[in-house]
Amino acid sequence: MTTRALVVCPNLVRDSNDALRGPDARREEAAGLARAIDLEVVGADSLSLSEIRPATFIGKGKVEAIAARVKAEAIDLVVMDCPLSPAQQRNLEKAFGSKVIDRTGLILEIFGERARTAEGALQVELAHLKYQRSRLVRSWTHLERQRGGFGFLGGPGETQIETDRRLIGERIVRIERELESVKRRRGLQRASRSAVPYPIVALVGYTNAGKSTLFNRLTSADVMAADMLFATLDPTMRLIKLPHGGQAILSDTVGFISDLPTTLISAFRATLEEVRAADVIVHVRDISHLDSDAQAHDVEAILDELGVADRADRVIEVLNKIDRLDAGARAALAERQGTAEAAPLAISATTGEGLDRLKAAIEDRLARGRPEMELTLDASDGQGLHWLYEHAEVMSRRDEDDRLRLTVRVAPDQIERIKRRFALPRAVARPSESPPADL
Numbered sequence: 349m350t351t352r353a354l355v356v357c358p359n360l361v362r363d364s365n366d367a368l369r370g371p372d373a374r375r376e377e378a379a380g381l382a383r384a385i386d387l388e389v390v391g392a393d394s395l396s397l398s399e400i401r402p403a404t405f406i407g408k409g410k411v412e413a414i415a416a417r418v419k420a421e422a423i424d425l426v427v428m429d430c431p432l433s434p435a436q437q438r439n440l441e442k443a444f445g446s447k448v449i450d451r452t453g454l455i456l457e458i459f460g461e462r463a464r465t466a467e468g469a470l471q472v473e474l475a476h477l478k479y480q481r482s483r484l485v486r487s488w489t490h491l492e493r494q495r496g497g498f499g500f501l502g503g504p505g506e507t508q509i510e511t512d513r514r515l516i517g518e519r520i521v522r523i524e525r526e527l528e529s530v531k532r533r534r535g536l537q538r539a540s541r542s543a544v545p546y547p548i549v550a551l552v553g554y555t556n557a558g559k560s561t562l563f564n565r566l567t568s569a570d571v572m573a574a575d576m577l578f579a580t581l582d583p584t585m586r587l588i589k590l591p592h593g594g595q596a597i598l599s600d601t602v603g604f605i606s607d608l609p610t611t612l613i614s615a616f617r618a619t620l621e622e623v624r625a626a627d628v629i630v631h632v633r634d635i636s637h638l639d640s641d642a643q644a645h646d647v648e649a650i651l652d653e654l655g656v657a658d659r660a661d662r663v664i665e666v667l668n669k670i671d672r673l674d675a676g677a678r679a680a681l682a683e684r685q686g687t688a689e690a691a692p693l694a695i696s697a698t699t700g701e702g703l704d705r706l707k708a709a710i711e712d713r714l715a716r717g718r719p720e721m722e723l724t725l726d727a728s729d730g731q732g733l734h735w736l737y738e739h740a741e742v743m744s745r746r747d748e749d750d751r752l753r754l755t756v757r758v759a760p761d762q763i764e765r766i767k768r769r770f771a772l773p774r775a776v777a778r779p780s781e782s783p784p785a786d787l
């Protein structure tokens with residue numbers, strides 16, 4: 349069952365000279381956030397407000413107009429893209445005859461769905477509890493039931509509310525204690541990450557930059573049996589095949605959000621904790637967005653804070669939505685690509701343009717630190733050849749009478765096996781680095 353949602357973005361007239369984030373951009377973002385938790389967005393409207401009404405945030409006429417629309421279009425949920433007090437939320441629910449969720453509540457839902465590490469999940473729950481503590485009645489229990497969120501609260505009776513408050517308080521204390529111990533264990537968790545048999549490539553970027561579209565596009569091409577495993581565990585992690593047969597897990601992360609409520613900052617960082625462990629980070633930018641440069645700056649600042657100090661080594665910058673640029677802008681980008689070595693890759697997740705180059709760039713980045721080896725095999729060694737295709741990247745292959753000459757790129761943990769299995773491989777010096785001394 350889908351939830352039909354109407355997104356309402358109130359803009360205060362006195363704030364409207366905020367040139368960077370115009371009403372259209374804000375509305376797009378809010379609708380994107382709603383879609384991120386699988387709401388069916390029936391409409392997204394901007395409203396201009398001359399002042400905030402204490403009882404309902406927006407004015408009476410607007411409340412009535414929305415109520416009429418809720419009724420006519422069978423809307424289940426109104427997303428108010430603003431901070432609502434608990435009383436305003438309740439009053440609006442009554443007036444609209446639907447559930448109401450505010451910006452903080454919406455973002456919490458997204459984080460709750462995306463938190464992957466123990467610390468991330470705890471931070472999100474903590475933020476959620478603090479947010480709820482001030483609210484007498486759970487206003488949005490439907491979503492929680494649907495997806496098993498934090499729905500631990502009982503009915504809305506007054507004594508129940510008191511009990512709930514006490515329970516929330518106790519739970520907050522417990523979670524804070526647990527967080528401390530999780531932070532202490534963090535080092536251990538990271539060590540166990542290396543048990544994952546594939547390198548991890550994380551997509552990061554602002555919400556609406558096109559991360560999920562790119563994720564789907566990159567992963568839908570090769571549907572593999574191994575995917576099923578990841579698909580059931582987590583729909584935002586899937587295996588991709590790289591041009592030379594290498595594989596990696598692609599991970600779609602929670603998006604950056606402009607004007608993130610300050611109460612949610614710790615939860616957001618913890619949700620991105622996984623990025624720290626990624627082997628390659630693809631920073632997806634919406635190059636057609638007016639605010640593109642400021643957004644990129646925000647993303648880079650957070651990556652720095654997360655401790656991705658080796659940004660230049662691990663991050664691939666990608667300019668998405670080039671199909672939306674006019675011919676002149678595209679030509680300028682193409683020229684930059686041709687001249688600068690480290691120029692960001694221009695792509696379109698929608699049309700698929702540039703994705704082959706992106707895959708090659710991911711593969712190149714993963715291969716840094718992987719030596720290339722030249723091997724000679726007996727032409728009859730079909731099993732050996734098969735093993736190499738499975739466990740290494742075969743960069744080139746030459747068939748000579750009774751022998752095969754191969755150049756392969758090898759993960760560090762496979763070097764010893766290859767040396768044992770295939771006599772005396774020769775490492776090929778690569779211009780960017782020297783091969784390990786013992787090869």
Ligand SMILES: Nc1nc2c(ncn2[C@@H]2O[C@H](COP(=O)(O)OP(=O)(O)O)[C@@H](O)[C@H]2O)c(=O)[nH]1
Binds near residue numbers: 562603670671698
């Ligand atoms: N024109 C165009 N639209 C795109 C492109 N990539 C994504 N979009 C659109 O941008 C919106 C947000 O995309 P989504 O993948 O959900 O962004 P995310 O929030 O970063 O995951 C959707 O409406 C997409 O259809 C692209 O390359 N070109």
Ligand SMILES: [Mg+2]
Binds near residue numbers: 384561
């Ligand atoms: Mg997304």
